[in-house]
Every structure is written in structure tokens, then in C-alpha cells.
Amino acid sequence: MSFGDPNNPYGQPQGQQPGGYGQPQQPGYGQQPGGYGQPQGQPGYGQPQQGPPQQSQYGYPQAPPVQPYDAYQQPGYGSGMPELANWGYRFGAGLIDGLISSGPYLALAVGxxxxxxxxxxxxxxxxxxxxxxxEGTTGQSPGKQVLGIKLLREQDGQIVGFGKAFLRRLAHIVDALPCYIGYLWPAWDQKKQTFADKICSTVVIKSN
Structure with missing residues (x-):
């Protein structure tokens, strides 16, 4: 009387491991193959995670690079960056400011x-x-206040400060030199900037 193959004393089919009553043994005591109870398809212990924060050479996560503020695309303060002021608004504001500054001068010079x-x-x-x-402290000259437009820094949408506003006033000389074309440049420029705006990195937006 034969009790089976001496190399297979329990009578189990060849190729199966003794995982308990003829069932194939599962890895990790009933866990999925992900390792240590991880659901199938998820990375297990010792497996690389997806999308880890970038590490520096000292082991600390690196901060994401600071993106420059782009006033005509990126959101600024509040729910979004206001619309850039077109050439008509800027011309009107400049005309009012010009009358305030040059009008009395011309009247006095006539004598x-x-x-x-x-x-x-x-x-x-x-x-x-x-x-x-x-302009430097509020963003608005008298003319800009009347027309509802405001001068801001292009990088972050903040008030420019007196020093930069005064420098921008001087930079308008560049706008006037080539037949005043710098004053006309906002009519077709993507950021609606004069040459002085580009020199000082400023933009003019509609504030209301």
C-alpha cells in the first residue's frame, strides 16, 4: 500500500506551496502585494513614492522658485488683476495733469x-x-484719480513709492525724445506701457 510520493508526502499538487489547506500562500499574511497592508497598485514599503518634494543637497525641501509678477496675466490683489488702462484713459489723465502743471506756468510766462x-x-x-x-503714495495723480486709473509696480502690483514715481516722471523725457512716440506706445503695446513704464517696471491699471 502506497502513501504517495515521498517527495510530496501530503498529496498536494506539484507547484503549490503549503499555504494552508491547499490555498496558495499570499504575500504578507493576507495582504496585497504592495507590502505592509498597502492597497494593490499603491507603492509599498521601500518603494519610491510618486511626486516627492524636491530635496536639496542638505536634505531639506527646496522652496519653489519665485515667479515674477506679470500684471497683465497673473492675479494681483483681490480676486484678480484689474484691466490695464488703455491709451485713451492714459492720455486723458496726462492731459489733466499737464493742465495743472503747465497751465499756470504758461500763464505766468506770457508776461x-x-x-x-x-x-x-x-x-x-x-x-x-x-x-x-x-502717484507714489496713492497710485493716482489728480488726472488718474478723475479717470479711475492707478499706477502700480509691475512685479507685485503694489504702490511704487515716491522715489520711483519721481524717477518715472523724469523718464518721460525718453518718451518725448523720438517724436513723442513713447507716449503713443501704450496704444499697441501688450502691457500698455510707455518707455518710462518699461524703464521703471510700472503699469497703469483701471481701478474702477
Whole structure:
């Protein structure tokens, strides 16, 4: 009487492991093949995770690179960056500011006396400083306030400050040099900037 193959004393079919009552043994004591109870298809212990934070050479996660603020595409303050002011708004605001600064100067210069001319120059300089101060601290000159537009930094959409606003006023000389084409540049420029805006990295937006 034969008790079976001596190499297979329990009578199990060849090729199967003794995993308990003839069932194939599962890896990890009934766990899925992911290892240590991980669901199938998920990375298990010792397997690389997907999308880990980038590590620096010292083992600390590296901060994502700072992207430059793009005023005509990226959201600014509030729910989104307001629309850029077109050439018509900018021309109207510049006309109002020009009347405030140059109007009294021209009226005083008509007299022709040195004293009146000196007073006219003093008014012109004071008016330019005042307009730059308003633009730098509030974003709006008197003309920009009337037209509802505002001057901001292109990088982050913040107020430019008096120093940069005054420098921008001086940079308008570049706008005037090539037949005043710099003042017309916002009519077709993608960011609606004058040459002075590009030099100082500023934009003019509609504030309401």
C-alpha cells in the first residue's frame, strides 16, 4: 500500500506551496502585494513614492522658485488683476495733469518779466513733485484719480513709492525724445506701457 510520493508526502499538487489547506500562500499574511497592508497598485514599503518634494543637497525641501509678477496675466490683489488702462484713459489723465502743471506756468510766462517767469518755473517744479508724490503714495495723480486709473509696480502690483514715481516722471523725457512716440506706445503695446513704464517696471491699471 502506497502513501504517495515521498517527495510530496501530503498529496498536494506539484507547484503549490503549503499555504494552508491547499490555498496558495499570499504575500504578507493576507495582504496585497504592495507590502505592509498597502492597497494593490499603491507603492509599498521601500518603494519610491510618486511626486516627492524636491530635496536639496542638505536634505531639506527646496522652496519653489519665485515667479515674477506679470500684471497683465497673473492675479494681483483681490480676486484678480484689474484691466490695464488703455491709451485713451492714459492720455486723458496726462492731459489733466499737464493742465495743472503747465497751465499756470504758461500763464505766468506770457508776461515776459523775469520775476513772473521764475515764479512759473517754481510752479512747474512744485507741480511735478506734487504729482509724483500722489502717484507714489496713492497710485493716482489728480488726472488718474478723475479717470479711475492707478499706477502700480509691475512685479507685485503694489504702490511704487515716491522715489520711483519721481524717477518715472523724469523718464518721460525718453518718451518725448523720438517724436513723442513713447507716449503713443501704450496704444499697441501688450502691457500698455510707455518707455518710462518699461524703464521703471510700472503699469497703469483701471481701478474702477
Amino acid at each position: 515776459g518779466s523775469p520775476t513772473m517767469l521764475l515764479i512759473g518755473y517754481a510752479w512747474l517744479i512744485a507741480a511735478m513733485v506734487f504729482i509724483a508724490y500722489r
